[in-house]
Amino acid sequence: xxxxxxxxxxxxxxxxxRETQWDAYDLAATSLRNALSDAGLAKDDLDGxxxxxxxxxxxxxxxxxxxxxxxxxxVGSGRMSGVALLEAAALVATGQADTVACVYxxxxxxxxxxxxxxxxxxxxxxxxxxxxxxxxxYVGLMYQRYRHLYGAPDxxxxxxxxxxRRNAALNPYAVMGKEITREQYLESRYIAEPLRLYDxxxxxxxxxxxxxxxxxxxxxxxxxxxxxxxxxxxxxxxNFYSSDDFFYTxxxxxxxxxxxxxxxxxxxxxxxEVYDNFTPTILFSLEGFGHAPRGEAWQWVREHGxxxxxxxxxxxxxxHTAESYMQGWALLVESVRQVRGEAEARxxxxxxxxxxxxxxxxxxxxxxxxx
Numbered sequence: 001x002x003x004x005x006x007x008x009x010x011x012x013x014x015x016x017x018r019e020t021q022w023d024a025y026d027l028a029a030t031s032l033r034n035a036l037s038d039a040g041l042a043k044d045d046l047d048g049x050x051x052x053x054x055x056x057x058x059x060x061x062x063x064x065x066x067x068x069x070x071x072x073x074x075v076g077s078g079r080m081s082g083v084a085l086l087e088a089a090a091l092v093a094t095g096q097a098d099t100v101a102c103v104y105x106x107x108x109x110x111x112x113x114x115x116x117x118x119x120x121x122x123x124x125x126x127x128x129x130x131x132x133x134x135x136x137x138y139v140g141l142m143y144q145r146y147r148h149l150y151g152a153p154d155x156x157x158x159x160x161x162x163x164x165r166r167n168a169a170l171n172p173y174a175v176m177g178k179e180i181t182r183e184q185y186l187e188s189r190y191i192a193e194p195l196r197l198y199d200x201x202x203x204x205x206x207x208x209x210x211x212x213x214x215x216x217x218x219x220x221x222x223x224x225x226x227x228x229x230x231x232x233x234x235x236x237x238x239n240f241y242s243s244d245d246f247f248y249t250x251x252x253x254x255x256x257x258x259x260x261x262x263x264x265x266x267x268x269x270x271x272x273e274v275y276d277n278f279t280p281t282i283l284f285s286l287e288g289f290g291h292a293p294r295g296e297a298w299q300w301v302r303e304h305g306x307x308x309x310x311x312x313x314x315x316x317x318x319x320h321t322a323e324s325y326m327q328g329w330a331l332l333v334e335s336v337r338q339v340r341g342e343a344e345a346r347x348x349x350x351x352x353x354x355x356x357x358x359x360x361x362x363x364x365x366x367x368x369x370x371x
Contacts, residue, residue, distance in 0.1 A: 001089040001228045002218035005041060005211035006333040007034025011324040014205045015175045021110040027207030028054045028105030029062045035209035040222045048091055048100030052080050059103060070097045078277055081328030082356065082364025086231040088212040099213040104329040107205045115203065136200060136278055138241040140192035143280035146246060147194065150295035158185040159301045160279040161198040161321060167308055168318025170345040175204050176322040199279040201320035208329035225371040226339045230261035233364040247359040251288020254363050262367040264353055266290040271313045271338050271348045273331040275358035276320045285359040308346040316346045328358055339368050
């Protein structure tokens with residue numbers, strides 16, 4: 001299968017406009033129009049529609065898509081970006097649809113979404129009294145345990161936050177376009193100790209869309225073919241957001257599957273796009289997918305070049321802490337652009353094999369390649 005069209009809104013411009021309250025469906029529709037234009041396709045070429053954070057019925061009405069063969073809506077959580085791409089590829093591979101649009105819309109900043117603090121969820125009676133009202137609090141606890149087990153120092157996450165900002169400075173659509181220093185990182189306030197301000201994703205508005213079809217059809221379109229060479233997901237499900245092994249076992253299971261499907265090893269990966277709702281998740285992902293030894297990812301990121309011009313580029317668009325928080329979706333767009341060679345100033349040289357990773361209660365990974 002192949003991704004033939006990608007599109008998104010201008011995250012930086014939307015963030016700079018503090019007066020307008022944006023509508024998630026308008027943002028989603030804009031991103032889909034951009035993806036169709038990118039692919040050289042028309043709306044009527046679509047026969048599948050998968051949505052996240054917006055409902056398919058209303059979005060279909062907004063864009064004028066009346067009778068697609070396949071429709072479905074996924075919940076608005078970051079783990080669903082990887083699930084949506086796998087589902088789209090599977091639908092095309094099995095002949096249930098020919099061309100599937102995956103569309104996401106988020107007006108979190110406009111509606112003052114806080115992603116925590118208000119309580120709720122299945123364990124409210126046990127968690128809220130301890131201040132665990134957000135995924136960030138859970139990841140903070142996981143990272144505190146990680147530090148205890150593996151000796152990570154106070155500034156271990158600084159290279160990740162700094163790298164995201166450095167890459168975002170080269171991305172005209174990034175919300176946070178200024179680089180930060182190690183000192184600025186360490187001086188920033190705690191949100192859920194030991195996580196600081198720069199360890200957290202942004203709350204912003206935007207839309208993202210991907211279009212998936214067969215490799216054969218992709219060859220007839222304008223852009224270079226980007227193959228979905230491998231896709232896999234697995235659950236890591238408890239009554240909490242946290243995982244007692246930092247999602248390691250589930251990541252290893254998915255890693256074996258995607259590397260086996262694609263016929264590659266971690267050493268073959270030219271670029272990594274890692275779901276980073278919080279920076280410790282990057283460490284968990286690097287270890288779970290075999291890029292760094294277990295317990296040593298915090299050292300590995302210091303010793304390896306993780307910038308766009310390094311030996312293992314990471315989150316080249318700026319990731320969730322600098323480009324935007326589109327819950328994994330914008331990272332998939334960046335993945336396609338890197339493989340196509342369209343990332344401009346932040347382009348990774350020779351990026352013919354790229355991996356997307358999401359370590360969460362649904363672990364997912366995709367490997368994208370040139371044809």
